[in-house]
């Protein structure tokens with residue numbers, strides 16, 4: 186699937202999601218009290234956009250939390266001349282750490298794999314090997330949904346499904362780009378297996394504050410069209426909701 190995001194391609198409007206009744210109909214996510222949680226981020230922002238509220242929750246529960254940063258997101262502006270003169274990899278890694286701290290995580294545990302942005306599918310054996318080393322029986326893996334619609338997200342999701350099953354970890358899959366292309370009334374998203382994690386006002390506020398750390402993604406890098414934000418405001422606001430949605434493979438077929 187080719188994702189198009191710009192000022193004239195803002196995807197499924199938030200009003201369409203909120204008026205559909207689809208989200209309200211979802212059952213609550215039973216999170217329990219996981220001992221250890223491994224969050225897989227295809228790019229340095231997915232962990233907060235997709236699962237920031239869950240990270241806040243499990244930190245409060247006392248879980249051990251680790252983020253696997255699969256790529257450094259260096260290809261977010263592929264045609265920009267500005268990025269040729271900046272170390273976007275370091276910038277994005279730094280933004281992620283700031284964002285995770287803003288969620289209330291004093292010392293974020295982040296492992297950077299430095300797989301090339303856009304090429305995760307070519308490095309699945311390595312990614313699977315790392316996940317297999319990180320995950321154990323009873324751990325909770327939180328990863329992009331394997332049909333989220335961005336090749337790197339889908340590859341991370343596939344690896345997470347495979348390894349979680351192999352090692353006996355449980356898996357929750359979050360949506361990032363599906364909110365852009367999916368239709369609430371359509372059957373592309375497995376709604377029967379989706380669960381809703383409601384967030385408190387405080388959690389929403391911290392998550393919103395955290396998303397503002399991704400300056401390289403939410404503000405123009407320069408004046409050229411190639412420097413436009415990857416996450417313009419209408420898209421960013423999707424991640425300020427008072428809930429998160431997870432495909433919960435623990436909930437049966």
Ligand SMILES: [Zn+2]
Nearest residue numbers: 227228231338
């Ligand atoms: Zn991403």
